[in-house]
Amino acid sequence: METILSIKNLYKNYGKVKAVKNVSLEIQKGNVYGILGPNGSGKSTTLGIVLNVVNKTSGDYEWFGGKLKDSEALKHVGAIIERPNFYPYMTAEQNLKLVCKIKGVKYDNIHKKLELVGLLERKDSKFSTFSLGMKQRLAIASALLNDPEILILDEPTNGLDPQGIHQIREIIRVIAATGTTILLASHLLDEVEKVCSHVLVLRKGEILYSGTVDGMTSKESFFELQAENTSLLTEALSEHPSVAKTAVEESKVIVYLKEDLKADDLNRYLFQKNVVLTHLNKRKNSLEEQFLELTAEKQ
Ligand code: ADP
Ligand code: MG
Numbered sequence: 001m002e003t004i005l006s007i008k009n010l011y012k013n014y015g016k017v018k019a020v021k022n023v024s025l026e027i028q029k030g031n032v033y034g035i036l037g038p039n040g041s042g043k044s045t046t047l048g049i050v051l052n053v054v055n056k057t058s059g060d061y062e063w064f065g066g067k068l069k070d071s072e073a074l075k076h077v078g079a080i081i082e083r084p085n086f087y088p089y090m091t092a093e094q095n096l097k098l099v100c101k102i103k104g105v106k107y108d109n110i111h112k113k114l115e116l117v118g119l120l121e122r123k124d125s126k127f128s129t130f131s132l133g134m135k136q137r138l139a140i141a142s143a144l145l146n147d148p149e150i151l152i153l154d155e156p157t158n159g160l161d162p163q164g165i166h167q168i169r170e171i172i173r174v175i176a177a178t179g180t181t182i183l184l185a186s187h188l189l190d191e192v193e194k195v196c197s198h199v200l201v202l203r204k205g206e207i208l209y210s211g212t213v214d215g216m217t218s219k220e221s222f223f224e225l226q227a228e229n230t231s232l233l234t235e236a237l238s239e240h241p242s243v244a245k246t247a248v249e250e251s252k253v254i255v256y257l258k259e260d261l262k263a264d265d266l267n268r269y270l271f272q273k274n275v276v277l278t279h280l281n282k283r284k285n286s287l288e289e290q291f292l293e294l295t296a297e298k299q
Helices: 043-050 070-078 092-103 107-116 132-143 162-177 189-195 211-217 232-238 262-272 286-298
Strands: 003-014 017-028 032-036 057-064 077-080 150-154 181-186 198-202 204-214 221-227 243-248 252-257 277-286
Touching: 003 043, 003 150, 017 132, 017 181, 017 198, 017 204, 032 043, 032 189, 043 057, 043 107, 043 181, 057 070, 057 198, 070 252, 077 132, 077 243, 092 107, 107 162, 132 162, 162 181, 162 189, 181 189, 198 211, 198 262, 204 277, 221 232, 221 262, 232 243, 232 252, 262 277
Parallel strands: 032 181, 032 198, 077 150, 150 181
Antiparallel strands: 003 017, 003 057, 198 204, 221 252, 221 277, 243 252
């Protein structure tokens, strides 16, 4: 595994405001990371620090294993942390040519990147004629011109209509599929769930969860069961070593587990106890349920 960015015990105070408190994160090549948290939870501050536009209070971060100086390392990073801003009277292509000049990269990539974000046909349109979604897509193309190792996006779908949101998420998925590492900040649960493999959940600058998106959702798997005889069912369940507790909701029995249990093993066990199920559903808490639980614990 190749580490792209390593953040260790980062703190940031703005006067009395503790914006970031002891944040650590390891970013490995090829994954898609989300920093998820409500407004004001320290997402943009964290991104600003690693992009060297905000001064940290304490802690450390290191790009690419510390092999390069910050200024060199950041040449391999593509970032969009502000509203896209280009010259309004220049075309999409002219704007990207200018970015190439500033970054010192060849024009070769321009058409490929415009195609990736679905703007090749609009390359000769002036920036001022673009919708917000198209502006955001042009910003992504611009950030990718030098084929960065990692793409950093801060709230990439803010302010967009549903179609614009969908387009941006599809583009992020395509970029990730080509092996580019991605780090995105978002206050939207479904955004992180849809595009990220890993997630750091922040609240008031503190980490509530760090790990895979799957790990966050699968931690709390449970069963929904139904049988003709509910009391026989709950009695049999109470004797099972993997069952933590049961709750009857309407005619369904919800089974909370101490450890993972396969649906077929549970079904077989109950059948041996003369309980015939009419309904069996193994469910995981959605990221939303997990997120609400996590944030509620700390209230
Ligand atoms: P997020 O991006 O998750 O919405 P931010 O990182 O922007 O959160 O903000 C985290 C906290 O730091 C908030 O309480 C915010 O008000 C504060 N903050 C951010 N930038 C500044 C600043 N330049 N000066 C003072 N306080 C700031
Ligand atoms: Mg922000």
